[in-house]
Amino acid sequence: xxxxxxxxxxxxxxxxxxxxxxxxxxxxxxxxxxxxxxxxxxxxxxxxxxxxxxxxxxxxxxxxxxxxxxxxxxxxxxxxxxxxxxxxxxxxxxxxxxxxxxxxxxxxxxxxxxxxxxxxxxxxxxxxxxxxxxxxxxxxxxxxxxxxxxxxxxxxxxxxxxxxxxxxxxxxxxxxxxxxxxxxxxxxxxxxxxxxxxxxxxxxxxxxxxxxxxxxxxxxxxxxxxxxxxxxxxxxxxxxxxxxxxxxxxxxxxxxxxxxxxxxxxxxxxxxxxxxxxxxxxxxxxxxxxxxxxxxxxxxxxxxxxxxxxxxxxxxxxxxxxxxxxxxxxxxxxxxxxxxxxxxxxxxxxxxxxxxxxxxxxxxxxxxxxxxxxxxxxxxxxxxxxxxxxxxxxxxxxxxxxxxxxxxxxxxxxxxxxxxxxxxxxxxxxxxxxxxxxxxxxxxxxxxxxxxxxxxxxxxxxxxxxxxxxxxxxxxxxxxxxxxxxxxxxxxxxxxxxxxx
Numbered sequence: 001x002x003x004x005x006x007x008x009x010x011x012x013x014x015x016x017x018x019x020x021x022x023x024x025x026x027x028x029x030x031x032x033x034x035x036x037x038x039x040x041x042x043x044x045x046x047x048x049x050x051x052x053x054x055x056x057x058x059x060x061x062x063x064x065x066x067x068x069x070x071x072x073x074x075x076x077x078x079x080x081x082x083x084x085x086x087x088x089x090x091x092x093x094x095x096x097x098x099x100x101x102x103x104x105x106x107x108x109x110x111x112x113x114x115x116x117x118x119x120x121x122x123x124x125x126x127x128x129x130x131x132x133x134x135x136x137x138x139x140x141x142x143x144x145x146x147x148x149x150x151x152x153x154x155x156x157x158x159x160x161x162x163x164x165x166x167x168x169x170x171x172x173x174x175x176x177x178x179x180x181x182x183x184x185x186x187x188x189x190x191x192x193x194x195x196x197x198x199x200x201x202x203x204x205x206x207x208x209x210x211x212x213x214x215x216x217x218x219x220x221x222x223x224x225x226x227x228x229x230x231x232x233x234x235x236x237x238x239x240x241x242x243x244x245x246x247x248x249x250x251x252x253x254x255x256x257x258x259x260x261x262x263x264x265x266x267x268x269x270x271x272x273x274x275x276x277x278x279x280x281x282x283x284x285x286x287x288x289x290x291x292x293x294x295x296x297x298x299x300x301x302x303x304x305x306x307x308x309x310x311x312x313x314x315x316x317x318x319x320x321x322x323x324x325x326x327x328x329x330x331x332x333x334x335x336x337x338x339x340x341x342x343x344x345x346x347x348x349x350x351x352x353x354x355x356x357x358x359x360x361x362x363x364x365x366x367x368x369x370x371x372x373x374x375x376x377x378x379x380x381x382x383x384x385x386x387x388x389x390x391x392x393x394x395x396x397x398x399x400x401x402x403x404x405x406x407x408x409x410x411x412x413x414x415x416x417x418x419x420x421x422x423x424x425x426x427x428x429x430x431x432x433x434x435x436x437x438x439x440x441x442x443x444x445x446x447x448x449x450x451x452x453x454x455x456x457x458x459x460x461x462x463x464x465x466x467x468x469x470x471x472x473x474x475x476x477x478x479x480x481x482x483x484x485x486x487x488x489x490x491x492x493x494x495x496x497x498x499x500x501x
Contacts, residue, residue: 011440022061033057043074058124063113065444068437091418098426
C-alpha cells in the first residue's frame with residue numbers, strides 16, 4: 001500500500017460532530033454562531049484546537065454536510081508538517097503546495113456552498129415541534145385526509161426507500177469501482193516500484209560488476225607491473241651477479257697471469273742459474289779436461305820437461321788467461337743477464353704497479369659506475385613507485401569522482417522518483433478524499449432519509465392514536481345514543497301502555 005499521509009476522520013464521527021453542532025445552532029439561547037468566514041481565520045493557525053474549527057452556524061454546518069467536507073481537515077499545516085526523514089526540500093515543498101492548493105479549493109467550495117444556501121433562502125428546520133392537533137379538533141374528514149396523506153407519504157417513502165436503495169447500490173458500485181481502480185493503481189504502482197527497484201538493483205549490480213572488473217583489471221595491471229619490476233630486479237640482480245662474476249674471473253685471471261708471470265720470472269731465473277751452473281760445469285769440466293790434459297802433458301812432458309817447460313808454462317799462462325777471460329766474459333754475461341733480468345723485473349714490477357693502479361682505477365670507476373647505476377636503478381625504482389602511487393591516487397580519485405557522480409545521479413533519480421511519488425500519492429489522496437466525501441455525503445443523506453422516515457412514523461403513530469381515540473369517542477357516543485333511544489323507546493312504550501289502559 002502507498003503511504004498516503006492523511007488526517008481524515010471516520011465518517012460517523014464527522015457526522016456526529018456536525019449533527020451535534022447543527023442541533024446546538026438551532027437552540028435559541030445557544031450564544032453567537034461561528035460561520036465559515038470566522039473558521040477561515042482560525043484554520044490558518046496550526047495550533048488551533050479541533051473544537052474551535054467546527055462551525056456552529058446552521059448554513060455553514062449544512063454546507064459542510066452537503067459537500068462532505070470535514071472542517072478539521074481545513075486546518076493549515078506548515079512545510080515542516082509534510083517533511084519526511086532524508087527527503088529533498090523540493091519534494092516536501094511540492095507536497096505542501098499540493099495540499100495547500102486543495103485546502104484553499106475546499107475553503108472556497110464551502111464559502112460558495114454557504115452563499116448558495118443564502119441565495120436559496122434556505123432555513124433550518126426547528127429542533128422540535130408538535131405532531132398533530134388536539135383530539136377535539138379531529139373529525140372524519142381530517143382522518144380521511146390524513147389517511148390519504150399517509151398513503152401518499154407511504155408511497156413517497158417507498159419511492160424514497162427505493163431511491164435510497166438504488167443510490168446505495170450505485171454508491172456501492174461506484175465505491176467498488178473506485179476501490180478496484182485504487183487497487184489496480186496500487187498494484188500498478190507496486191509493480192512500477194518493484195520494477196524500478198529491480199532496475200535500480202540491476203543497474204547497481206552492473207555498476208558494481210563494472211567496478212569489480214575494473215578493480216580486477218587494475219589489480220592485474222598492478223600484479224603485472226610488480227611481476228615486470230621483479231623481472232627487471234631479477235635481471236639487474238643477475239647482471240650484477242654476472243658482473244661480479246666477471247670481475248672475480250678477471251681478478252682470478254689477473255692473479256693467474258701474475259702467478260704465470262712470476263712463474264715465468266722464476267723459470268727465467270732458474271734457467272739463468274741453470275745456464276750459469278751449466279757454464280760453471282762446462283768450465284769445471286773444461287778445467288778438469290785441461291787439468292787432465294795438463295796432467296797428461298805433465299806426464300808427457302816429464303820426458304820433455306826441460307825442452308818444453310817454457311812452452312808449457314806459456315801455454316799454461318795462456319790457458320789461465322783464456323780461463324780468466326772466459327770467466328770474466330761469463331761474469332759479464334751473467335751480470336748483463338742479471339741486469340737485464342732486474343730491468344725486466346723492474347719493468348714487470350712497474351707494469352704490475354701500473355696494472356694494479358689501473359685495476360684500482362678501474363675498480364673505482366667500476367664502483368662509481370655501479371654506484372651510478374645503482375643510483376639510477378633506485379631513482380627509476382622510486383620513480384616507478386611514485387608513478388604507481390600517482391596511478392593509485394588517480395584511480396582512487398576517479399573512483400571517488402565516480403562514486404560522487406553515482407551518488408548525485410542516485411540523489412537526482414530519487415528526487416525525481418519522490419516527485420512522481422508525491423504526484424501519484426496526491427492523485428490517490430484526491431480519489432480517496434472524493435470517495436470519503438461521497439461516503440460522508442451518502443451517510444448524511446441516509447441520515448436525512450431516516451429522519452424523514454422517523455418523522456413520518458411519528459406522524460403515523462400520532463394519527464393512529466388520534467383515530468383510536470376518535471373511534472373510542474364515536475363508540476361512546478353510539479352507546480350513549482343507543483341508550484337514549486332505548487330510554488325513549490321505553491318511554492314511548494310506557495306512554496302507549498298508559499293510554500291503552
